[in-house]
Amino acid sequence: MLHFTRWKIIATLLTCLAGLLVALPNFFPKETVQSWPSFMPKQQLTLGLDLQGGAHLLLAMDQDEIKKDWINNLRDEARKELRDAKIGFTGIGTQGLTQLVVKLAKPEEQAAALKALNKVRQPIGNALLGAGAYDVEVSSGTEPGTIVIKESDQGLRQRVANAASASIETINRRVNNLGTSESTIVRQGADRILIQFPGLKDTTDLKKLIGETAKLTFHEVHPSMSGDEAKMTKVPTGFKIYPGDKGESSGEYLLREQPVVQGADLADAQPGFDSRNGEPVINFRFNQIGARKFANFTKDHVGRPFAIVLDDKVLSAPVIREPILGGSGQISGSFTVEGTNTLAVQLRSGSLPTKLTIVEERTVGPSLGADSISAGKLAGVVGGIAVVILTILYYGTFGIFACVGLLVHLILTVALMTMIGAVLTLPGIAGLVLGVAMAVDANVLIYERIREELRLGKMPVSAIDAGFQRAYVTILDSQLTTLACAIIMFWLGSGPIRGFAVTLTIGILTSIFASVTVVRLLISYWLRAQPKGRAIYVPV
Amino acid sequence: MLMRLIPVFKGFDFFPHDLNLPFMKVKGPALVLSIIAMVVSIGLIGIKGLNYGVDFKGGSLIELKTKSGNADISALREKLNSIGVGSVQIQEFGSPDDVLVRLEEQPGGEAEQQAALKKVVDATSETYVERRVEVVGPAVSSELRMTSFIAVAAGILAIVAYVWFRFEWQFALGAVLALSHDVIVTVGIFALFQFEFDLSTVAALLTILGYSVNDTVVVSDRIRENLRKFKKMELNQLLNLSINETLSRTILTGMTALAVLISLYVFGGEVIRNFNLAMLLGVVIGTYSSIFIAAPLLGYLGVKRDWSDLAAKAVATSKTKAKA
Numbered sequence: 121m122l123h124f125t126r127w128k129i130i131a132t133l134l135t136c137l138a139g140l141l142v143a144l145p146n147f148f149p150k151e152t153v154q155s156w157p158s159f160m161p162k163q164q165l166t167l168g169l170d171l172q173g174g175a176h177l178l179l180a181m182d183q184d185e186i187k188k189d190w191i192n193n194l195r196d197e198a199r200k201e202l203r204d205a206k207i208g209f210t211g212i213g214t215q216g217l218t219q220l221v222v223k224l225a226k227p228e229e230q231a232a233a234l235k236a237l238n239k240v241r242q243p244i245g246n247a248l249l250g251a252g253a254y255d256v257e258v259s260s261g262t263e264p265g266t267i268v269i270k271e272s273d274q275g276l277r278q279r280v281a282n283a284a285s286a287s288i289e290t291i292n293r294r295v296n297n298l299g300t301s302e303s304t305i306v307r308q309g310a311d312r313i314l315i316q317f318p319g320l321k322d323t324t325d326l327k328k329l330i331g332e333t334a335k336l337t338f339h340e341v342h343p344s345m346s347g348d349e350a351k352m353t354k355v356p357t358g359f360k361i362y363p364g365d366k367g368e369s370s371g372e373y374l375l376r377e378q379p380v381v382q383g384a385d386l387a388d389a390q391p392g393f394d395s396r397n398g399e400p401v402i403n404f405r406f407n408q409i410g411a412r413k414f415a416n417f418t419k420d421h422v423g424r425p426f427a428i429v430l431d432d433k434v435l436s437a438p439v440i441r442e443p444i445l446g447g448s449g450q451i452s453g454s455f456t457v458e459g460t461n462t463l464a465v466q467l468r469s470g471s472l473p474t475k476l477t478i479v480e481e482r483t484v485g486p487s488l489g490a491d492s493i494s495a496g497k498l499a500g501v502v503g504g505i506a507v508v509i510l511t512i513l514y515y516g517t518f519g520i521f522a523c524v525g526l527l528v529h530l531i532l533t534v535a536l537m538t539m540i541g542a543v544l545t546l547p548g549i550a551g552l553v554l555g556v557a558m559a560v561d562a563n564v565l566i567y568e569r570i571r572e573e574l575r576l577g578k579m580p581v582s583a584i585d586a587g588f589q590r591a592y593v594t595i596l597d598s599q600l601t602t603l604a605c606a607i608i609m610f611w612l613g614s615g616p617i618r619g620f621a622v623t624l625t626i627g628i629l630t631s632i633f634a635s636v637t638v639v640r641l642l643i644s645y646w647l648r649a650q651p652k653g654r655a656i657y658v659p660v
Numbered sequence: 661m662l663m664r665l666i667p668v669f670k671g672f673d674f675f676p677h678d679l680n681l682p683f684m685k686v687k688g689p690a691l692v693l694s695i696i697a698m699v700v701s702i703g704l705i706g707i708k709g710l711n712y713g714v715d716f717k718g719g720s721l722i723e724l725k726t727k728s729g730n731a732d733i734s735a736l737r738e739k740l741n742s743i744g745v746g747s748v749q750i751q752e753f754g755s756p757d758d759v760l761v762r763l764e765e766q767p768g769g770e771a772e773q774q775a776a777l778k779k780v781v782d783a784t785s786e787t788y789v790e791r792r793v794e795v796v797g798p799a800v801s802s803e804l805r806m807t808s809f810i811a812v813a814a815g816i817l818a819i820v821a822y823v824w825f826r827f828e829w830q831f832a833l834g835a836v837l838a839l840s841h842d843v844i845v846t847v848g849i850f851a852l853f854q855f856e857f858d859l860s861t862v863a864a865l866l867t868i869l870g871y872s873v874n875d876t877v878v879v880s881d882r883i884r885e886n887l888r889k890f891k892k893m894e895l896n897q898l899l900n901l902s903i904n905e906t907l908s909r910t911i912l913t914g915m916t917a918l919a920v921l922i923s924l925y926v927f928g929g930e931v932i933r934n935f936n937l938a939m940l941l942g943v944v945i946g947t948y949s950s951i952f953i954a955a956p957l958l959g960y961l962g963v964k965r966d967w968s969d970l971a972a973k974a975v976a977t978s979k980t981k982a983k984a
Contacts, residue, residue, distance in 0.1 A: 170931075178800065180770075323793075327774070477770040479797035481777075488723070488791040488931075495929030502927055506919035514912055547863055550924055550932055554867065554939070557920040561874065561913045568909045594881040597826055601877055602870040604818040609866045612811035614804065615715075616935075617863040624867070 122585050122644045132641055135633070136528055142535035165538050167318075168545035168619055171493055173486030174318040175326060179287075179476040181311045186283050186474050187217040187276065194220055194256065194269060197240045205236035218276075220269040227265030234258060237267055244274055255279075280311050283473040287313055293469035294329050313476065323483050325462070332431055333475050334466035336383035338414070339375040339427045341437055347372030362427070364434045365453055373434045375427050380417045385410025387447075389467035391460035394452060400460040402451040404467065411447025419443040428453075430463075431475075482615075496549035503553050507560055515567050517659035521642045522563035522635070529559045529627070529634035536626045545619030555627030561598070562635035565591040570658070580658040581647060588640055595636065603628045681907070684900040687956035694841055694953055701848020708851050713858030713934075714794050716808070718765035718801035720777050723753060723792035724784055730756040736784070743783050745776040754930040758791070770797045792931075808862040812843060815866050819873045823880070830961040831880045834954040835873060841953055842872045842946045849941055860935040868942030871917065875910060875950035882906050883958065895963070899955050914947045 124132075145153045145164045153162050169176050195212050198220060202209050208225030215221055224233055241254040255275025261268045284307045291305050291313070304316040320326065339362075342350070347361050348371060355361060360377040387407040394401045406414055417426070418440050427437040428451050435453040455463070507526065512519035533555060537544065544552075570587030578586065606628065609621035650656050714721045724731070733750055736759060740748040749762040761780060766772035773795050781790060796804070816839050824832035843865055850857050882902040890898055921943065925936040 180797075180799065324778075477797075478774055478795070479770055480800045481774075481793060481795040483790070483793040485789070485791045487725075492929050492931060495927060499924045499926070499928040503920035503923035506923060507916045510912070510916055510919060546929075546932055547860060547935060550928065550935060551867075553920055553924055554917070557913075557917040558871070558874070560916050561909075564909050564912050565878065568906075572905070594878055597881060598874040598877045601819050601822050601873045604822050605815050605866060605870040605873070608811060608815045608818050609863070612807055612814055613863070613866070614807060614859070616860045617808075617811065617866065620863045620867070624870070 122581065122588070122640065122647065124641060124644055129641065132637055136532075136638065139528070139532040139535040142538055143531045146534055146538060163538055165534065165544045166541060167489070167493075168543045168548065169316060169318060169482070169489075170484050170546045171489045171544065171549075172318055173321070173484050173489040174316065175320045175323045176317075176480075176482040177315045177323070177326070177330075177478055178308065178480035179313045179315065179330065180479045181280065181283055181287065181313070181474050181476060183276075183280060183311055184217060186279055187271075189474070190271065190276075190279055191217055191220065194240060194271075198222060198237055198269060201236045201239050202233065205232060207233045207236060209233075218271040221261060222267040222269065224265045224267065230260060230265065230267070233267055234260065237269065240269065242275075244272075244278055277310065284311065284313060286473045287476060290470050290472050291315065291330055294465055295326070297465040297469065312479070319486065320483075321485065323481070327478065328462050329465060330472075330476060331478075332466055333472040334383070334463070334469075335431055335471040336386065336467055337379035337429045338381045338417075339377075339379050339429055340417070340421065341425045341427050342374040342376070343424060345374050347374045350374045362429060362432060362434050365430075365436075373427055373437060375429070375434070379429070380426070381406065381410050381413050383467060383471050385413070386467055389464045391457070391464045392450075394450070399452060400455045400457045402455070402460050402464050402467070404449055404451060406447040408447075411445075414447060414449075415443060415445045418445075492546050493549075496546065496553075500549065500553045500556075504556060507557055511560055511563070515563075515659075517646075518567055518570075518643070521639050521646070522560060522567070524642060525563060525635045525639040526556055526559055528638045529631050530556060532630040532634060533623070533627050536630060537623065542622045542626065543619065544623070545616065547616040547620040548623040551620045551623035551627065555624065555631065558602070559627065559631035559635050562591075562595045562631060563639060565594055565598075566636075566639070574658060580656045583658065584643060584647070588636070592636065595632065599628050599632055679907070680900070680904050682900065683903050683951060684896045684956065684959065687896075687952065687959065690952035691956060694845075694949070697845050697848070698841055701844045701851070704848050704851040708854070710847070710851050710857040711854040712805075713856045714762070714796045714801070715858040716801055716805045718773075718796050718798045720763040720773060720780075720796075721792070721794040722761040722763075722777070722780055722790060724759050724761060724788035725791050726757040726788055731759045731788075733759060736761075736788075739783055740780060743779045745779055748780075758930075759788075765798060765801075773797060804859060808859065812862065812865055812869070815869045816840065816843070819869060823873070823877065827880055827884065828963060830958055830963045831883075831954075833961065834957040835876050835880075837957060838876055838946075838949040838954040839869055839872055841949050842868055842942060845945050846938060846942050850938070855937060856934055858934065860932060861938045864935045864938030864942060867939060868946050871943055872946030872949060875913075875947055876954045878909065879903060879906050879950055879955055883955065883963075887963070896959050899959055903951055903955055910947060910951070914943060917943050 142161055142163075144160075145156075145162055150164065153164065156162060191214050195214065198212055202222070207229050210223045210225055212220055212222050222233070222237065224230065237258045241256050241258060244253040244255050253274060255272060255278060257270045257272060259268055259270070260266070288305050288307060295303050295305070295315075302318055304314070306314050308314045315326075315330070317323075317326065342356070342359055345353075345356070350356070350359070350361055351372070355374070358377055359374055362373045362375050364371060364373060385406050387405045387410070389402055389404045392401055392403045393399065422440050422443060425437045425439045428435045435451060438452075504526075508523045511522050511526075515522060530552070533552065536542075566587050569591045570583050573583035573586045574580070576583075603625065606621045606624040609617050610625065613621060647656070710716075731752070733752065737748065737750050740750065740761065746764045746766060751760050751762075752758070753760040761784075763773075763776055763780065766776045777793065777795055816836060819839065820832045820836045823835045846865060846868060847857075849855075850861065855861075879902060882905055883899060886893070886898050886902050886905075890901075893901070918940070921936055921940050925933065925940065928936060
């Protein structure tokens with residue numbers, strides 16, 4: 121056990137050296153590291169949000185809204201397919217949020233209707249792998265002359281996934297407009313989106329920016345009936361009552377549900393000021409399609425109001441004075457300057473497919489992060505000194521070797537974390553410090569064995585040899601069980617548990633090398649340095 | 661050339677190696693004590709409940725620091741009670757210029773949580789700066805509760821599977837009982853003193869599992885070794901010997917771990933104090949359980965004694981082969 125081949129010595133020393141080199145940048149300030157020559161590694165440990173400050177937002181999509189949109193779309197499509205196929209129907213009703221029931225006028229047209237309605241199905245996923253799978257099932261209902269269109273779970277999953285990726289794209293665009301870099305926006309689970317924003321102090325703007333879907337639509341206002349009147353009597357088909365924005369005095373509006381132009385047709389939106397009264401407004405421009413639709417509509421409706429609707433609330437309902445042919449216009453409302461900035465960004469980045477709610481928010485100020493780092497450092501130094509004192513007091517010279525092993529363990533852990541780009545969190549620091557205490561356990565096991573073997577009367581060299589050999593199994597067993605625990609933590613845990621698990625796992629991996637191989641190498645050198653022909657005192 | 665080799669001990673031997681403490685004599689009372697502790701803990705968790713932090717209960721936590729001078733908690737309390745965000749809990753946090761404000765989960769869902777947070781921030785922005793904000797909605801908090809519970813259970817299972825694989829089922833059963841004991845009693849102490857129980861406490865529980873099993877495995881390893889070595893020794897005596905032989909290691913490793921944890925507790929800052937507290941408790945309880953639960957259980961369960969026979973047979977067959 122104590123004999124090292126030449127290549128093994130070289131490999132051990134090289135590993136230590138490489139570890140030191142990789143870990144080195146972490147012990148200097150960033151600016152110093154930047155000025156180092158190019159051959160030196162410059163990568164530093166990534167600090168978690170809790171240490172460098174920043175915001176962590178977990179957003180959830182509204183699945184019910186996605187379902188509602190989908191079922192409404194399906195109903196429109198089904199209606200269209202039946203009309204195109206000239207099949208009469210008495211009604212299409214929704215059942216819950218996942219099912220449509222079509223009642224045919226003539227039951228004998230069942231087969232033809234089924235064929236027509238099959239067109240609303242969309243194949244799911246990969247064309248090669250998912251052959252034959254559709255997002256909805258079309259089948260005959262239990263009563264004659266009815267057809268049931270049922271959404272599948274797979275279909276819903278795909279809708280949610282699509283909405284999530286669309287949302288991520290939109291948030292990305294909005295956030296980029298905020299001018300902050302280094303943000304991470306990823307999907308988490310089925311219907312969640314995680315945003316991490318290192319270094320962000322104030323989340324108010326961020327939250328405002330992602331809090332609105334920003335679905336902008338332009339609607340025709342009912343020519344003769346007001347929202348209040350419609351409420352008293354009956355809402356005409358194709359129309360819907362929309363609430364006004366808070367600033368608007370005149371309560372509710374009766375608008376045609378189908379918008380004239382949608383936000384998707386916007387080419388640009390910029391904040392600006394009204395030239396007449398100096399109020400903040402948003403100047404917008406449509407793309408070609410939008411401009412054409414808007415021109416046609418305004419030509420036909422001169423002298424009548426149209427409504428600008430944002431997220432189903434009426435911002436304003438100006439009267440069309442003359443046809444707007446150029447495709448650009450102005451939105452006024454009761455805006456603040458900041459409000460127009462945010463809204464312009466939201467409009468430019470497109471609308472979110474569904475509203476996102478913040479289900480978890482964790483923000484840490486940069487000053488607290490810095491405080492945590494210094495507290496962690498202080499605790500680490502004090503704890504480290506305590507371990508060193510205890511070990512040397514207990515084991516003498518061999519205790520010093522153990523401490524060298526601990527140092528190597530610490531450096532290698534930091535190096536490995538830097539290399540794989542692991543994130544250091546506050547619990548991670550605790551894990552690092554605790555790892556030092558646990559790593560000493562391997563040496564304790566070995567040294568206790570050596571003591572026992574010496575007591576049994578073995579000669580020093582064979583006692584040391586036996587100590588390493590016999591303790592090795594125990595060390596492996598105890599470290600592997602801890603490793604199992606750490607892997608579970610990483611796999612199932614979240615937040616602080618994960619950060620801790622990462623450092624613990626890496627710490628376990630390096631501790632065997634550091635406290636067994638490195639310490640063994642030191643001891644074998646020490647043995648060789650003993651004067652020949654004289655007594656060897658084993659200093660444990 | 662002849663070398664004269666003399667074994668000499670340098671350094672301290674805090675615990676005389678021939679110390680033969682009669683652990684097995686107190687195994688009965690110790691087991692009774694542990695069972696009582698577990699029952700009381702479960703009772704406390706059931707009756708008093710745990711003081712869940714925002715991670716598990718939902719709601720908001722806002723850490724504020726005064727812009728200058730010390731925090732006036734009663735003024736802050738008065739102000740925050742008047743803005744209509746339900747019950748507000750305010751406490752000092754570390755230094756006198758820091759305060760921690762907790763809001764209950766607001767009725768009406770996530771949007772209301774955000775609205776309440778905004779009210780608090782607006783009401784305090786004149787004299788305080790926000791240092792940390794945590795808002796956890798009801799869906800997330802119940803998920804975190806669930807996954808944490810699963811993580812701890814899975815941690816125990818993984819460890820047991822490993823121990824079973826490496827040792828015998830009696831060792832695995834001893835380990836699982838010792839580990840469950842550690843977790844239950846630690847959580848029980850949290851319930852008793854109403855310490856805040858959050859995600860970092862769970863991280864600590866998982867680490868305790870790792871630490872405690874470390875101890876248990878070291879003792880088990882020695883027991884197995886002694887089973888091979890002393891074929892005829894009475895089991896309780898053998899268990900006692902094994903514990904005593906590993907005792908100095910148990911205590912030294914425990915001391916280094918405690919030294920580090922105490923230093924983290926004192927200097928590591930307010931944010932990880934809970935984590936540390938759980939760890940400190942766990943290291944003590946975990947060390948106790950390896951000695952007084954895991955090992956004595958082997959005595960009650962009886963353990964396979966023919967380790968050495970197998971080993972001897974293996975040696976014998978290899979010898980006959982060598983001869984042939």
